Amino acid sequence: MSEEPLVLGIETSCDETGVGIVRGQTLLVDTVASSVEEHARFGGVVPEVASRAHLEAMVPTIERACREAGVQLRDLDAISVTSGPGLAGALLVGVASAKALALALGKPIYGVNHLASHVAVDIVEHGPLPEPTMAMLVSGGHSSLLLVPDVTNDVRSLGATMDDAAGEAFDKVARVLGLPFPGGPHVDRAAREGNRIAIDFPRGLTTGRDMERHRFDFSFSGLKTAVARWVETRQRAGETVPVADVAASFQEAVVDVLTRKALLACKEHDVDHLLIGGGVAANSRLRALAQERSDKAGVTLRVPRPGLCTDNGAMVAALGAQMVAKGREPSDLGLPTDSSMPVTLVQA
Ligand code: KG4
Ligand code: ZN
Numbered sequence: 001m002s003e004e005p006l007v008l009g010i011e012t013s014c015d016e017t018g019v020g021i022v023r024g025q026t027l028l029v030d031t032v033a034s035s036v037e038e039h040a041r042f043g044g045v046v047p048e049v050a051s052r053a054h055l056e057a058m059v060p061t062i063e064r065a066c067r068e069a070g071v072q073l074r075d076l077d078a079i080s081v082t083s084g085p086g087l088a089g090a091l092l093v094g095v096a097s098a099k100a101l102a103l104a105l106g107k108p109i110y111g112v113n114h115l116a117s118h119v120a121v122d123i124v125e126h127g128p129l130p131e132p133t134m135a136m137l138v139s140g141g142h143s144s145l146l147l148v149p150d151v152t153n154d155v156r157s158l159g160a161t162m163d164d165a166a167g168e169a170f171d172k173v174a175r176v177l178g179l180p181f182p183g184g185p186h187v188d189r190a191a192r193e194g195n196r197i198a199i200d201f202p203r204g205l206t207t208g209r210d211m212e213r214h215r216f217d218f219s220f221s222g223l224k225t226a227v228a229r230w231v232e233t234r235q236r237a238g239e240t241v242p243v244a245d246v247a248a249s250f251q252e253a254v255v256d257v258l259t260r261k262a263l264l265a266c267k268e269h270d271v272d273h274l275l276i277g278g279g280v281a282a283n284s285r286l287r288a289l290a291q292e293r294s295d296k297a298g299v300t301l302r303v304p305r306p307g308l309c310t311d312n313g314a315m316v317a318a319l320g321a322q323m324v325a326k327g328r329e330p331s332d333l334g335l336p337t338d339s340s341m342p343v344t345l346v347q348a
Contacts, residue, residue, distance in 0.1 A: 005077040005324035008065070008101075009317025010058075012094030013086025013114045014141065015039060015050045017057040019065040020314030021076075022321045027124040029069035030307070030314035033057035040181050044171070045140075051089035058097050065313070076107055078330065080320025083111030083348035084341030086141070091337040099333060108330035110320045111348030113155075113341055114311075115142060118277040120151045120322055121315035125304045130273040133302075136262045138286075139278030139310075140167035140182065143258075144343055145216045145265050148275075151319065152326045157343050158265055159216025162205070166254055166280045169220035173250050176228050177243050187247045188283050194248030196285075201226050201253040206260065216265050223253055255286040259293050266299050275302040282306035323347065 004024030011018035015035045021028040035053030039045045066073060081098035084091060095111065102109035119135045132149040143161040148154070164172070167184055174183020179190065204219035205211070227250050234241050266274055274294055280286060281303055294301040308314060323330075328347065335348045 005321050006071065006075060007078045007080055007317045007320040007324060008062075008076050009313045009315070009320050010079070010081040010094045010098050011114070011117070011311055011313045011316045012054045012090045013082045013084070014090060014311055015045045015053070016311040017054045017061050018311060018313030018316070019061045020312060020317040021065055021069045021071055022124060022314060022317035024321060024325065025123050025127065027314050027318070028071065029065050030312050031061050031065040031068065032312050033061050036182065043175060043181050045087070047087045047089055050087060051093055054090055054093040058093060073101070073105055076105065078108045078110060078320055078324050080110040080112050080316050080323065082114045082117065082316050083335055084114065084338035086114055086339060088337065088339040091339060095335065095337050103333065109333060109335065110323050110328075111331040111335040112316060112319045112323070113343065113346050115144065115146070115343045116151055116155050116346045117315040117319045119146065119148055119155070119275060120319035121277065121308045121312070122275050122302050122304045123322065124314060124318050125308060126302050129275070132269075132271050133273045133275050134262065134266045134269065134271045135275045135277065136258065137278040138166040138258060138276070138280035140171065141165055142278065143218050145262060146343065147265070147269055147271065151346070152322050152328055153346050155344055155346055159214070159218065159261070161218040161220065162214065163219050163221035164224060166218070166220060166258065167278070169224050169254060170280065172224050173227050176231050177241070177246060184280060184283065187251055188285070190244050191248035191251045191285060194242070194244030194246070196248040196252035198242070198245035199230060199249035201249055203253055203257045206257055216261055218257060218261070220254065223250065251283070251285050255283065255289050258286065259290045262290070263293050263297050263299060266297065272298065273300045273302060277304060277309055279310045281309040
C-alpha cells in the first residue's frame with residue numbers, strides 16, 4: 001500500500017446513493033445519485049422507494065465514480081460503507097454492495113457511522129481535524145452537538161434534538177408556507193427578502209431550568225407549531241401571509257439557538273474549532289451567524305462546501321481513509337446494519 005490509502009466509500013442511509021473515492025486526505029471523486037424527486041410528491045422520504053432507487057443506482061454510480069477518478073477497483077486499499085444510522089432497507093443495499101466488493105476484490109471493509117462521516121468529510125476540504133473539534137450536525141434526520149477528540153474512535157455526544165431535527169423543522173415550516181419539499185433551500189431563499197425580527201418566534205430550551213437540564217439539547221417542535229398557529233391565524237382572518245417575513249423570523253429562531261449552543265459548548269469544553277455539517281449547514285443565515293459569533297468568540301469555524309454537507313459518498317470514504325491511516329482494524333465481513341446506531345459508535 002502506498003502511504004496514502006485509496007478508499008472507496010458507499011453511502012445509502014437515506015435517499016442519496018453516494019459513492020466517493022478518497023486518497024489519504026484528497027478527494028478524487030464524489031458521485032451522487034439522488035431519488036429526492038421520487039419522494040417530493042409524498043412530502044418526505046418513502047423508505048421502500050429509496051431502497052429500490054439505491055438498488056438501481058448502485059452499480060452505475062460505482063462505475064461512474066471509478067471512471068471519473070481514473071481508478072481501477074483492484075487498486076483500492078479498502079472499502080468503507082455507512083452501516084448506520086439510517087433507513088434499514090436503504091442501509092442494507094449499501095452494506096450488501098460493499099461486502100460484495102470487499103469479498104470479490106479481497107479488500108478490507110470498514111462499516112462506519114454516518115454521523116462521524118459528516119464530521120470526517122471536512123478533512124478533504126480543510127485538512128486534518130484539530131483534536132478535539134466541536135461538531136454540530138444539522139440535517140433532515142439529526143441535530144447533534146458532538147465533542148470529537150478522535151473521529152476514528154472517540155466521538156462524544158453533548159446533546160441532540162428532543163423532537164424534530166433542524167432540517168425536519170425547515171421542511172415542515174416550508175409546507176405550512178406552501179413551499180416545495182425539501183423545504184430548507186426554499187425557506188432560505190424566501191428569507192432573504194424578509195425581516196428576521198418581524199415575528200418573535202420561541203427559542204426552545206434556551207432559558208432557566210431548560211438550560212440546566214438540556215444545556216446542549218435542541219427542541220424545534222414548539223417553534224414549528226408556533227409558526228403554524230401564526231400562519232393559520234392570519235389565514236383565518238383572510239389576511240395575506242407575509243411568507244418572506246415568516247421564513248426569515250423562523251430561520252432566525254433556529255440558527256440563533258443552534259449557534260448559541262454550539263459556541264457555549266466550545267467555551268465550556270475549551271475547544272477552539274467548530275465544525276458544522278449536515279444538509280442544514282448549507283443554510284446561508286446559519287453560515288453567516290455562525291461565522292459572526294465564532295469570530296467574536298475566537299473560535300475557528302469550519303463548514304464544508306454545501307455539496308459535502310448533504311449526504312454523499314466522499315464523507316464515508318474520508319472516514320474510511322482515516323481509519324486505514326490510523327491503523328484501525330477493519331470490520332468483520334459479517335458486519336451488520338444498525339438503523340439506530342449510536343453516534344458514539346464510530347465503527348460497526
Ligand atoms: O444531510 P441531508 O442531505 O440529509 C439528511 O441526512 O437528512 O439534509 C437534508 C436536510 C433537509 O431537511 C433540507 O431541507 C435541509 O437539509 N436543507 C436546508 C438547506 N439545504 C438543505 N435547510 C435549511 N437551509 C438550507 N439552505
Ligand atoms: Zn446525513
